[in-house]
Every structure is written in structure tokens, then in C-alpha cells.
Amino acid sequence: MYSKDTLEIFSSNKNIIKMLKKEIKFNSYTHQERIKKGDRVELRSSYNEYVYLVTSGYMKYNHDLNYTDQYQFLISPGDIATLRLYDEMSTNRPACIALTDVVWWKIDFNFFKNVMLAEDPKNIILTYHMEVSRDKLYTNYLQNLLNSKQRVLLCILMFLDKGFHKSDNIIELPNFISYPLLAEFSSTSKTYTSDILSDLRKSEILVSTSKPWIITDVKKFMNIIEDEGVPKLY
Numbered sequence: 001m002y003s004k005d006t007l008e009i010f011s012s013n014k015n016i017i018k019m020l021k022k023e024i025k026f027n028s029y030t031h032q033e034r035i036k037k038g039d040r041v042e043l044r045s046s047y048n049e050y051v052y053l054v055t056s057g058y059m060k061y062n063h064d065l066n067y068t069d070q071y072q073f074l075i076s077p078g079d080i081a082t083l084r085l086y087d088e089m090s091t092n093r094p095a096c097i098a099l100t101d102v103v104w105w106k107i108d109f110n111f112f113k114n115v116m117l118a119e120d121p122k123n124i125i126l127t128y129h130m131e132v133s134r135d136k137l138y139t140n141y142l143q144n145l146l147n148s149k150q151r152v153l154l155c156i157l158m159f160l161d162k163g164f165h166k167s168d169n170i171i172e173l174p175n176f177i178s179y180p181l182l183a184e185f186s187s188t189s190k191t192y193t194s195d196i197l198s199d200l201r202k203s204e205i206l207v208s209t210s211k212p213w214i215i216t217d218v219k220k221f222m223n224i225i226e227d228e229g230v231p232k233l234y
Contacts, residue, residue, distance in 0.1 A: 006124075007124060010128070017105065019115055022115070022119070030105055030108065031106055032055075035101070035103075037101050040098075042095045043082050044094060049109050050109055051080055051107045051112050053105040054076065055077055057098065058099045059096040060073070060184075060185075061074070061075050062094065065093040065094075065095050071097065076162065079132065099176035100176050139233060146230065152197075153230045155186045156182070156221075157232070160218075161233075169217060170214065170215065170217075171218055172214050174212065179193055204216060205224070
């Protein structure tokens with residue numbers, strides 16, 4: 001068992017790149033890429049060829065375009081796309097769309113695996129990213145148990161963690177937040193999502209007339225979360 005801080009520090013972008021750079025062939029197997037806001041990247045052909053370490057920006061992720069066109073997960077700085085437990089090719093068709101401009105490290109899969117065998121024999125990084133994935137899956141599980149209003153509120157709660165904490169009671173939400181994105185992540189119609197946000201504005205909790213949207217009273221918002229029976233995350 002590990003402490004959360006131990007996992008996060010060891011699995012940080014800085015430490016992963018530090019370990020990879022110990023190899024003299026680092027520049028031959030690792031380089032950075034920029035993905036423009038709105039661009040879609042399909043990842044199926046990258047399995048067992050590359051892993052992608054996100055250093056800046058946000059993306060939305062769909063695990064299988066063959067099954068649904070809805071994007072279910074948020075990819076954030078520090079996430080590793082296409083990191084898997086086993087070598088066999090997956091039958092799913094994963095893809096991600098950049099919600100902002102994104103920069104990631106594109107790392108040769110075999111190079112990454114060989115370095116991690118030497119530098120991380122206890123699989124701490126893999127364990128950490130399994131835990132991150134577990135948390136995201138748990139959020140999706142909760143969504144299936146909630147009504148539409150609860151789902152919208154839960155999504156706002158999830159995005160609060162990615163926001164700018166302007167003070168102890170004011171948080172600016174990420175600039176990529178929009179009505180359509182909240183509706184998509186909460187599996188709720190745009191009209192009903194707009195109604196929920198309108199209620200928050202009338203209660204002087206949300207300012208959404210311009211970017212960034214602002215939760216002006218976090219304590220009051222958390223009281224609504226509790227009153228509506230929305231579970232707190234993690």
C-alpha cells in the first residue's frame with residue numbers, strides 16, 4: 001500500500017520524464033506534439049506503439065466510437081493516454097477531442113516499457129493511473145444512479161477541481177466549460193442543463209455571462225450538493 005502523496009509525486013510528469021531522460025536514446029523515442037483546440041485524435045492504431053503523457057490542456061475522451069459518439073471522460077495534465085495493463089490489441093476504437101490547445105509527450109511504447117521495468121519495478125506509475133481510471137469509472141457509475149439535475153450538479157462539482165481557486169469561497173471554472181459540454185458529460189438535454197444553470201444564477205451562485213464561469217459562493221453550492229443528495233467525489 002502507498003500513500004496518495006507518494007503515488008502522485010512518483011507518477012508526476014516531471015518524474016516520468018526525468019526517468020526517461022536517463023536513457024541516451026530519449027530524443028530518438030520521445031517527442032512533444034501540439035494538438036489544436038477542436039482536433040480529434042483516434043488512438044486505436046497507437047496501442048502498443050505509443051503512450052501519450054499530457055503536459056498541458058484538456059481533452060474529452062470516448063473509449064469506443066464504434067459504440068457511442070458521446071465522450072465520457074476528461075483527460076487532464078498528468079494523464080497518460082493508451083496506458084494499458086496488457087499487450088494484446090483492443091477491439092474498441094478510442095478517441096479524444098481537444099477542449100483546449102494541448103501539449104503531450106508522444107513516447108514509443110517499447111521504450112517506455114523498458115525504462116519503466118528498470119526505473120519502476122514495483123509498477124507504482126501503473127498503479128497510480130489505474131487508481132485515476134478507477135475514480136473516473138466511479139464517477140460514471142454514480143451518473144447512472146442519479147437523476148438529471150443531480151448529474152448536472154455532479155459534473156459542475158467535478159470541474160470545480162480543475163478550476164482557478166480565486167479565494168477560499170470563489171472558483172473560476174475552466175474556460176472550456178460550456179452548456180453543450182455539461183449536457184454531454186451529464187447525459188442531459190441542453191435545455192434542461194440550461195434550466196439548472198439558470199437556477200444557480202438566480203441563487204447568485206453562478207456567473208456565466210462571460211468566460212470564465214465563476215462559482216461565486218462555493219459553500220452555498222456545496223450546500224445545494226448536499227441538499228440534492230449528490231455524492232461528493234473521492
